[in-house]
Amino acid sequence: MNDPAAPHVAFRDLSVHYGAKQALAGVTLEIPRHSIFGIIGPANSGKTTLLKCINRTVDFIPGVRVGGQVLVDGDNVFAMRNVFALRRRIGMVFPLPVGLPLSVYDNVAYAPRMAGTARRDELDALVETCLRQAALWDEVKDRLELLGTRLSGGQQQRLTIARALSHRPEILCLDEFSIAVDPVTTMKIEDVLVELKERVTIVLVTNLVQQAHRLADHVAFFNDGRLIEAGTTRHMFSERPREQLTFDYVRGHFG
Amino acid sequence: MSSASAVSAGTVSAVPATRFTAGKVEKRKLLVERVAAGVLGITTSALVVPLVGILTVLVVKAWPALSWAFLTQNPQNYMTSGGIWAPLVGTFYLVFISLAVAAPIGVLAGVYMNEYAGDNWGTRIVNMAVVNLAGVPSIVHALFGVGAFVLFAGMGRSVLAAACTLAIMTLPVIITSTREALSAVPKSFREACWNMGASRWQTIRTIVLPNAISGILTGVILQVSRAAGETAPILFTGAVYYVAVPEQGIASYLPYGLWDRCMALSYHLFTISTQVTGVTEGVQYGTAVVLIGLVISVNVLSIGFRVYLRARKRW
Amino acid sequence: MVQRFSTRLGLLGEPLIEWTIRLCGWSAIFFVFAIFFFVFREGAPLLFGTLDLTEFFTSVNWRPDSRIRPQYGVLALIIGTMSVTLLAAVLSVPAGLGAAVFVSEFCPRRVREGLKIVIELLAAIPSVVWGFIGYMVLNPLVIWATGAPIGINILNGGVILALMSVPIIMSVGEDALRAVPDTYREAALALGASRWQLVYKVLLPAAKNGLLAAALLGIGRSVGETMAVLMATGHAVQLPSSLLDPVRTLTATIAAELGEAVEGGDHYQVLFVIGTLLMVMSLVVNVTADLIVKGIRGKQNV
Numbered sequence: 097m098n099d100p101a102a103p104h105v106a107f108r109d110l111s112v113h114y115g116a117k118q119a120l121a122g123v124t125l126e127i128p129r130h131s132i133f134g135i136i137g138p139a140n141s142g143k144t145t146l147l148k149c150i151n152r153t154v155d156f157i158p159g160v161r162v163g164g165q166v167l168v169d170g171d172n173v174f175a176m177r178n179v180f181a182l183r184r185r186i187g188m189v190f191p192l193p194v195g196l197p198l199s200v201y202d203n204v205a206y207a208p209r210m211a212g213t214a215r216r217d218e219l220d221a222l223v224e225t226c227l228r229q230a231a232l233w234d235e236v237k238d239r240l241e242l243l244g245t246r247l248s249g250g251q252q253q254r255l256t257i258a259r260a261l262s263h264r265p266e267i268l269c270l271d272e273f274s275i276a277v278d279p280v281t282t283m284k285i286e287d288v289l290v291e292l293k294e295r296v297t298i299v300l301v302t303n304l305v306q307q308a309h310r311l312a313d314h315v316a317f318f319n320d321g322r323l324i325e326a327g328t329t330r331h332m333f334s335e336r337p338r339e340q341l342t343f344d345y346v347r348g349h350f351g
Numbered sequence: 352m353s354s355a356s357a358v359s360a361g362t363v364s365a366v367p368a369t370r371f372t373a374g375k376v377e378k379r380k381l382l383v384e385r386v387a388a389g390v391l392g393i394t395t396s397a398l399v400v401p402l403v404g405i406l407t408v409l410v411v412k413a414w415p416a417l418s419w420a421f422l423t424q425n426p427q428n429y430m431t432s433g434g435i436w437a438p439l440v441g442t443f444y445l446v447f448i449s450l451a452v453a454a455p456i457g458v459l460a461g462v463y464m465n466e467y468a469g470d471n472w473g474t475r476i477v478n479m480a481v482v483n484l485a486g487v488p489s490i491v492h493a494l495f496g497v498g499a500f501v502l503f504a505g506m507g508r509s510v511l512a513a514a515c516t517l518a519i520m521t522l523p524v525i526i527t528s529t530r531e532a533l534s535a536v537p538k539s540f541r542e543a544c545w546n547m548g549a550s551r552w553q554t555i556r557t558i559v560l561p562n563a564i565s566g567i568l569t570g571v572i573l574q575v576s577r578a579a580g581e582t583a584p585i586l587f588t589g590a591v592y593y594v595a596v597p598e599q600g601i602a603s604y605l606p607y608g609l610w611d612r613c614m615a616l617s618y619h620l621f622t623i624s625t626q627v628t629g630v631t632e633g634v635q636y637g638t639a640v641v642l643i644g645l646v647i648s649v650n651v652l653s654i655g656f657r658v659y660l661r662a663r664k665r666w
Numbered sequence: 667m668v669q670r671f672s673t674r675l676g677l678l679g680e681p682l683i684e685w686t687i688r689l690c691g692w693s694a695i696f697f698v699f700a701i702f703f704f705v706f707r708e709g710a711p712l713l714f715g716t717l718d719l720t721e722f723f724t725s726v727n728w729r730p731d732s733r734i735r736p737q738y739g740v741l742a743l744i745i746g747t748m749s750v751t752l753l754a755a756v757l758s759v760p761a762g763l764g765a766a767v768f769v770s771e772f773c774p775r776r777v778r779e780g781l782k783i784v785i786e787l788l789a790a791i792p793s794v795v796w797g798f799i800g801y802m803v804l805n806p807l808v809i810w811a812t813g814a815p816i817g818i819n820i821l822n823g824g825v826i827l828a829l830m831s832v833p834i835i836m837s838v839g840e841d842a843l844r845a846v847p848d849t850y851r852e853a854a855l856a857l858g859a860s861r862w863q864l865v866y867k868v869l870l871p872a873a874k875n876g877l878l879a880a881a882l883l884g885i886g887r888s889v890g891e892t893m894a895v896l897m898a899t900g901h902a903v904q905l906p907s908s909l910l911d912p913v914r915t916l917t918a919t920i921a922a923e924l925g926e927a928v929e930g931g932d933h934y935q936v937l938f939v940i941g942t943l944l945m946v947m948s949l950v951v952n953v954t955a956d957l958i959v960k961g962i963r964g965k966q967n968v
Contacts, residue, residue: 153546158470172542184548194543197562207547240432244491245666263547384860391768394761395781398832405799456690463691467684479953480694486888486952487701487945489793490917494941497924498704518827519697526694552680552687559746573790580792583892583917587924617794617893625897639798643791651789652781 102170104129104267104297105150112145114157121143123164123323125316132289132298134312134329136305138350141318142184143301147269150299151186152179167266186213187260187296191272193252195244196259200227200236203255204242207263222262229292230258231284232320248265257285268292269299285344286311305346317342406643413640422641426596430623433631435638437596440606441613442645444510445585445628448609449517454571456521461529461567469492485523489583492520496588507538511609513589520584528570532563537666538605565660569653578648580642582617590618592626616642705945711939716932717939728903730923730933738936740943742903746913749906750899751888753824754822754831758879758888762830762835766880769836769866770843782837789808793893794857800826800898814910821909823899829964831884838883842876843869875958882955892917916940 103126112120120142127133135143137155148154149166152173165172168185174181184207196203204223213219223240227233232254237244244255253273260268270289274282289298289311308315309329316326317339326330326340337343343348373381420434425431464481468474487495496516506512536559544554582590591612597603607613620638621631706713717738725739769781804825805817812821846869854864870877900912901922914922920937927934 109631151546153542156542156545180548180550182548188546190539190542192539194539196540196543196558198558206544207549210547210553210557235647243665259543259547364781380860382864384862387862387865388768388772391764391772394764395768398761398765399781399831402829405803409799410805431906456693459687459690460693463687467687467690477691477694479956480698482952482956483698484694484701484948486886486890486948488892488948490892490920491701491890491941491945491948493706493924494705494708494920494938495701498701498708498938502708505859519701523694523695530967548679552683575792577792580790582792582794583921586921617792620798621792621893621897624801635798635802639795643795646788646790646792650787654786 100129103127103167104128104169105299106165106167106170107146107149107184108165108167110146110149110166111162112142112149113161115159119321120149124215125323125326126298127299128314130293130295131298131313132293132300132311133310135184135301135307135318136303137318137324138313139303139344140320141190142321144271144320146318147188147271150267150269151188152176153183153188155179166292174335184263185266187255187257187263187265187268189256189260189268190315191275193249193256193276195247195252195255197243197245199241200244200247200255201240204258204262204320207259210237211263218224219231226258226261229261229288230254230260231288250277250323253277253281265296267297267299269301270302272303274302274304305348317345319345324331363540369575387503398472406418408595409636409640409643412632414633414634416631416637421634423598426593426623427595427618430593430627434460435616435619436598436603436639437606438614438619439595439641440596440604440617443509443581444613445514445517445589445615446575447545448510448514448573449521449578450571452515453518453521453525453574456518457525458529458567458571460522460526461533462555462560464526465530465533466551466559480645481523481526484519485527487520489520489581491609492516492584493586493588495519496664499539501588507610508612509589509610511589511605512615513585516584517578517581517607520581521578524574524577525570527574529567531561532566532570533559535566536562562665565616565656569657570662572653572656573647576653578647579649580617580646582615582621585615585618590615591611592622686770701838702942702945704854705938705941707930709935709940709942712932712935713939713942716934722939724904726903727845728919730927730936736932740919740940741820742905743914743916743919743940745905746899746903747889747915749820749913750823750895750915751885753820753848753909754827754888755881755885758825758831758835759882759924762832762880762884763839763877763896764833765836766839766843766877767865767869770840771861771869782840785833785836791830793830793891794897796826796830797897800894804898808910811909812910816910818900818913819900819910820899820906823895823913823915824909826898827888827896830891831887834887835880835884838880839873839877845876846872879955879958882951886948886951886955890917890944891923896921916944920944926957953954 104126107125109121110120110123111118123142123146135146136212137143145154148157148183149162150168154160154162162174162204166174168182173182185346187310196206198206201223205219205225208219208222224233224237227236232251235251236247244252247255253276256298273285277285286307290299300308300312313330314327317324317332319341325337325339327337331337332342337346376387422434422439423436424434425436426438459607464474468477491580493516496512500506500512500515501508506514510597538559540562545551549557590614591614594612594614596606596614616638620642623638624635721737721739724741726742727737727739728742729737750904769778773781800822801818804822806821808814808817808822850865850868850872852862853870859867895915899915899918901914902912903914903919904911906913920940923933924937927937
């Protein structure tokens with residue numbers, strides 16, 4: 097089952113329609129374990145939809161139709177009965193930072209409590225670990241009762257990461273996490289990601305091509321709902337990727 | 352430039368118009384605006400002033416009768432004098448029971464409509480139903496109460512039947528204000544919880560409802576005043592002309608059983624002003640003033656609550 | 667400030683809660699149908715039996731208690747309802763919309779909040795209190811001002827209903843005006859329009875659907891009003907010839923006569939038939955108003 101060589105996430109001929117509009121068409125892709133997988137492409141290329149398929153939050157979109165398969169560790173997510181368990185295996189970070197209107201402590205303790213952890217000492221340890229991993233602990237350790245919504249944007253984004261880590265995910269997905277956040281925080285988070293990839297598979301959607309170059313081990317390029325090309329970072333950013341479109345996008349000729 | 356404004360003024364005026372003084376057209380526009388503002392202001396005052404006048408008359412005429420005894424004594428001498436204790440307690444009963452019935456159903460219905468209902472024809476029908484329910488005339492509610500609760504459900508004319516009738520009447524507004532309170536909670540909170548593996552109900556229970564409860568309470572409090580003031584729905588479902596009720600002790604606070612008929616302040620006002628002869632004027636106006644006071648103080652409470660909550664917003 | 671959330675409910679608990687919620691959500695539909703069903707049911711035997719519908723709608727003879735030959739003509743009652751509602755509309759719609767415009771566009775900001783609270787409190791005054799005001803305060807005033815023999819009549823009822831409807835018309839109308847985007851206002855003022863021109867030429871046309879809905883809601887309230895008209899319009903079932911004539915409305919008739927009608931008897935049943943009629947009338951007015959309001963929301967593409 098957990099064959100280290102097998103891909104962690106695999107898409108097989110995935111297509112997604114929102115009503116009449118097609119968001120993804122025939123995507124076949126594999127994401128290897130314990131690496132940072134970058135997904136790049138211009139706006140409306142289907143990148144966010146791809147992430148939402150992994151943890152099945154596409155289900156919440158009215159009028160959505162999904163074809164094909166998404167396999168996590170070989171199991172089709174769309175055939176899973178306990179979708180909540182699936183979502184707990186995957187951490188998700190959005191572009192806009194969201195602090196829940198609870199204390200910082202309760203923000204991070206939310207998911208563990210939902211899953212049944214109630215002992216104070218266990219929660220304390222978990223909260224500290226996650227906040228440290230998200231590079232936020234030093235800034236909030238004396239103010240854990242502070243309301244999550246009162247943190248700065250960069251702090252809230254790191255709080256979101258801490259929340260995403262709080263349910264011990266095997267996969268961490270980040271959707272353009274840096275667009276609403278200052279460069280210093282971005283740097284801190286990028287360091288966190290590099291450290292995390294030893295234990296967690298990271299799927300990083302970004303519109304900052306340089307960020308993908310910096311962080312990702314593999315990169316997939318999407319345009320207009322289709323997978324154009326995927327490969328190692330070196331290949332994708334080299335002088336000779338397979339597709340001309342890839343070359344143009346990576347060089348900033350469009351998008 | 353100055354010739355241009357002279358042209359736009361229509362004719363050549365005796366005083367040469369410079370760039371920034373008003374020409375003839377502008378002066379007329381300004382006059383029309385002032386007149387319009389004046390007329391509208393007078394209209395608005397014409398509404399507020401007589402109302403203030405009426406309320407003053409009411410208070411003045413009620414003054415001689417208002418006292419603690421008025422509130423705690425029963426009507427006496429065939430209701431021509433005395434106080435309003437029995438009707439007052441009756442109103443509290445009716446309000447409390449009707450809200451105990453309406454609030455849970457209404458809040459959960461509001462939760463359904465804002466959190467679960469999709470964008471389909473079923474939802475549209477439910478929407479229409481709530482609007483229709485809100486538009487039913489109060490006397491039709493009374494007829495429904497008679498047909499459904501008094502007769503069909505076998506409650507007979509009773510506090511319970513009257514309270515149920517009032518509950519159906521207040522239901523649509525509770526539903527609507529719950530929906531509004533829930534939709535004020537940002538969608539991003541819900542999405543954050545869903546992505547952590549929380550179910551819809553868990554998200555509602557832990558994040559959405561606690562942050563909307565204040566708005567919901569405001570809506571429910573407003574219905575308290577409405578339930579207290581309505582007469583027609585209780586006319587044939589449980590309100591009674593007169594019933595003797597203890598004035599002292601615990602029994603005076605719990606005089607009515609669920610199956611008894613009760614007096615009610617709103618109905619009492621109706622009877623002592625139009626059905627009974629020889630009632631002291633002070634008693635009549637006093638009853639009216641107490642009812643208004645009750646209703647307005649509940650509304651002021653709700654408004655104050657709203658203001659307090661706006662200041663305490665958590666996001 | 668650490669919160670305690672209980673752990674997940676068992677596999678059974680949560681669907682149960684969600685089904686309860688769903689049930690409550692659909693309850694509104696259930697109650698609307700129930701109201702129609704139960705009101706209709708009580709009057710149905712007469713309606714499908716001996717009630718002469720032509721006489722019902724066209725005769726002014728309302729003599730339900732006559733031993734010899736009971737007559738159930740509600741025309742006079744319908745005219746009564748319409749005359750009071752019409753007078754109330756003529757008074758309240760211009761005044762309410764005018765006040766809406768004033769509060770929305772001309773009023774200084776600090777006064778606006780206070781005024782809105784006052785209007786909200788006025789809207790909360792119960793109808794029996796309005797009826798009381800009509801019967802006790804306005805009654806002698808009308809007699810003094812017009813020399814009529816009785817002070818409770820169409821004039822009294824119409825004024826009271828108008829005072830009751832104005833707060834609704836004003837607040838819904840103000841919402842409609844506030845819904846017009848500020849960009850309209852800025853554009854008009856930048857072109858040199860005075861505030862009145864802005865209102866008359868730009869805002870009123872832009873908000874006309876919402877203002878129409880406001881007026882309809884106010885009128886709808888007047889049609890359905892019971893206690894205030896019962897106390898303020900008098901008890902004469904007759905075709906009025908002037909504003910100073912007392913009349914009886916459909917709603918007041920039910921309120922006044924149901925208490926004495928023998929349960930299950932013809933008089934009792936015809937009152938329920940009138941109730942059905944009232945329900946249909948109010949529903950039409952309110953649904954129209956709601957559709958108009960939804961129409962503007964749908965068309966709002968600015």
